[in-house]
Amino acid sequence: MTIDSRVDGESTRLLSVRDLRKVFPAPRGTKGAEVLAVDGVSFDLEADECLAIVGESGSGKTTVARMIVGLETVTSGTVEVLGQDRTAAPKHLRERRARAREVQYVFQDPYSSLNGRQRIGEVVLNNVRLHADRAISRKELENRGKEILDSVGLPWSFADRFPRELSGGQRQRVAIARALAAEPKVIVLDEAVAALDVSIQAQILNLLADIKAERKVSYLFISHDLAVVHQISDRMIVMENGVVVDAGDTSALLAHPTHPYTRTLRAAVPGPGWRPSRRATLEA
Numbered sequence: 488m489t490i491d492s493r494v495d496g497e498s499t500r501l502l503s504v505r506d507l508r509k510v511f512p513a514p515r516g517t518k519g520a521e522v523l524a525v526d527g528v529s530f531d532l533e534a535d536e537c538l539a540i541v542g543e544s545g546s547g548k549t550t551v552a553r554m555i556v557g558l559e560t561v562t563s564g565t566v567e568v569l570g571q572d573r574t575a576a577p578k579h580l581r582e583r584r585a586r587a588r589e590v591q592y593v594f595q596d597p598y599s600s601l602n603g604r605q606r607i608g609e610v611v612l613n614n615v616r617l618h619a620d621r622a623i624s625r626k627e628l629e630n631r632g633k634e635i636l637d638s639v640g641l642p643w644s645f646a647d648r649f650p651r652e653l654s655g656g657q658r659q660r661v662a663i664a665r666a667l668a669a670e671p672k673v674i675v676l677d678e679a680v681a682a683l684d685v686s687i688q689a690q691i692l693n694l695l696a697d698i699k700a701e702r703k704v705s706y707l708f709i710s711h712d713l714a715v716v717h718q719i720s721d722r723m724i725v726m727e728n729g730v731v732v733d734a735g736d737t738s739a740l741l742a743h744p745t746h747p748y749t750r751t752l753r754a755a756v757p758g759p760g761w762r763p764s765r766r767a768t769l770e771a
């Protein structure tokens with residue numbers, strides 16, 4: 488299924504994925520077959536938009552995201568970011584950094600994605616320094632760090648702490664702050680709230696909504712959780728076995744799922760407060 492959303496040549500398109508395919512070799516030492524993880528996936532991400540990629544475990548969501556940011560090679564198909572071909576993995580450090588300024592990645596587990604020996608201030612300031620287009624003074628750097636931590640709801644006093652001293656939700660705020668420090672156009676959030684308690688999830692979703700409104704950043708939001716996707720995304724695509732089987736406006740698709748797989752996913756969403764016909768409140 489090809490999803491050509493708003494294909495009208497407008498310059499608001501940040502990300503464009505066409506016919507993306509990924510074949511992994513058979514696991515080493517086995518006589519097993521190659522794994523076709525992603526098969527002909529196409530979609531666009533527009534400015535100011537949150538597009539969700541939904542699907543059960545193993546449907547290929549993460550592999551799509553990893554190909555977009557160059558963490559995984561592309562078997563065939565194309566990836567364009569801001570009109571530039573980004574299909575090939577970055578070859579040099581400079582290219583890797585340039586691409587990181589376009590798209591940042593926030594992982595599910597901030598504990599393993601944060602360096603345990605690095606204080607929170609360093610985590611954020613290193614990324615500011617790395618992606619700054621000019622030399623910046625210590626004072627300016629610190630002001631920027633304060634502003635970024637503040638934007639994720641953390642006081643500057645957290646700068647001296649280590650990740651192990653933070654709660655799961657606070658660590659995820661730091662991971663988001665680190666992404667923001669690069670001033671990216673797009674943030675890929677890969678199951679970014681999956682490891683958090685429901686009340687903390689709601690706070691982080693709130694925060695993401697605020698950041699999106701204030702900074703005009705777009706999200707590619709990967710999740711298996713339709714309740715979460717309903718809260719945060721404008722549009723969604725549904726993946727099954729590496730293929731996009733359904734796509735559309737999130738509220739409309741969840742209110743009236745037409746594809747059998749989307750209906751199955753929808754039916755698995757648990758109980759109280761789940762109202763597909765109404766935009767869920769973001770209040771924690």
Ligand SMILES: Nc1ncnc2c1ncn2[C@@H]1O[C@H](COP(=O)(O)OP(=O)(O)OP(=O)(O)O)[C@@H](O)[C@H]1O
Pocket residue numbers: 511512522523524542543544545546547548549550551711
């Ligand atoms: N490095 C790899 N080598 C071989 N197969 C892989 C590799 N990475 C992923 N796969 C396989 O590709 C398929 C898609 O995996 P992927 O992680 O993209 O799915 P997912 O929808 O993100 O699921 P999850 O949420 O569980 O990560 C799965 O069958 C997975 O086992």
